[in-house]
Amino acid sequence: MKYQKRKKAIVLLADGTVFHGKVVGGKEGSAFGEVCFNTGMTGYQEIFTDPSYFGQLMVTTNAHIGNYGTSEKEMESDSVKISGLICRNFSYNHSRPAADASLEEFLNNNNLLAISDVDTRALVSYIRDNGAMNAVISTEVDNIEGLKKQLADVPDMKGLELASKVSVKEPYYFGKEDATFKIAALDNGIKTNILRNLAARDCYIKVFPYDTSLSEMEAFNPDGYFLSNGPGDPEPLENAIQITKQIIEKGDPLFGICGGHQVIALANGVSTYKMHHGHRGINHPIINLETGKGEITSQNHGFAINREEAEANPDLKVTHLHLNDKTAAGIKMVNKPVFSVQYHPEASPGPHDASYLFDQFISNIQNHKKTTA
Incomplete structure (x- = not known):
């Protein structure tokens, strides 16, 4: 487990709703896309590399992500396809002998922004009630208005050829x-x-x-x-x-x-x-x-x-x-x-x-x- 202080991060939805979390690893910045959630208990690497998720911010409903690491054999494409990851508890350590690397190493190698410590149950409940919408995850927690302007320019998934x-x-x-x-x-x-x-x-x-x-x-x-x-x-x-x-x-x-x-x-x-x-x-x-x-x-x-x-x-x-x-x-x-x-x-x-x-x-x-x- 990592004990160093982690940078704050937010999930900002297109309707202005904000959820708070902390960035995974040392990556900073912002990632935009349509927010969606997956209810699978396993298979996070396959989800992250599935081309069908291109342009989307993935919320994982399973409370623990990363606990069994990653493996080259479980790639569904040649790289990560999601725009960013939102999870509850991120496991920096993994315990599967077949793993090639930790999930943190995998995400860093693919230059993916991920945030954890988010109340994903509340976020998923909100999406279920209000529908999928564009969102941004960001370490720019004091730039809400600027992020809203950038988010307004992100095209809707409806009509989008990807x-x-x-x-x-x-x-x-x-x-x-x-x-x-x-x-x-x-x-x-x-x-x-x-x-x-x-x-x-x-x-x-x-x-x-x-x-x-x-x-x-x-x-x-x-x-x-x-x-x-x-x-x-x-x-x-x-x-x-x-x-x-x-x-x-x-x-x-x-x-x-x-x-x-x-x-x-x-x-x-x-x-x-x-x-x-x-x-x-x-x-x-x-x-x-x-x-x-x-x-x-x-x-x-x-x-x-x-x-x-x-x-x-x-x-x-x-x-x-x-x-x-x-x-x-x-x-x-x-x-x-x-x-x-x-x-x-x-x-x-x-x-x-x-x-x-x-x-x-x-x-x-x-x-x-x-x-x-």
């Missing part, structure tokens, strides 16, 4: 080249564990930048297509939506997760909307309407698709519902090998209840190959 900020710049490959199936994945902010799950099912994946054309993806001669998760509002992703329409027209197998789910909905004329405060955690209950079985799932999204429009669309079937608020959590096309879910079956972190969806994708590919042989 895939270009996190997508790969050049295509790359994942898995074994001699694998049975070839998958073309459009990267709007893909998580590494999604690729691991596909590779574990004998897939060789080529990951393409967010602005790739379908003809470039077709040149890989894939057996199926994948639309990744990603940050920001899905509506501005015009290229992804257009590519999805073309894949649907061709009739090729397509699987979308989270942001990919929203893109598939938009390609079918179903609108999306910004949620009050989103779903973020590893204990969200889902009902599979086709099997009647429940799933405990990992989720991270601030946008959702319009359930009523999806149910009214003759080309779509709603396959999964979130049991807390009855939002549409999964859809499939009635006469095409196309489906998607709002949550994260790769579960990193989280339970593995939904991993069968990757098997469903492979089954769709196998059936499609039989019918087109």
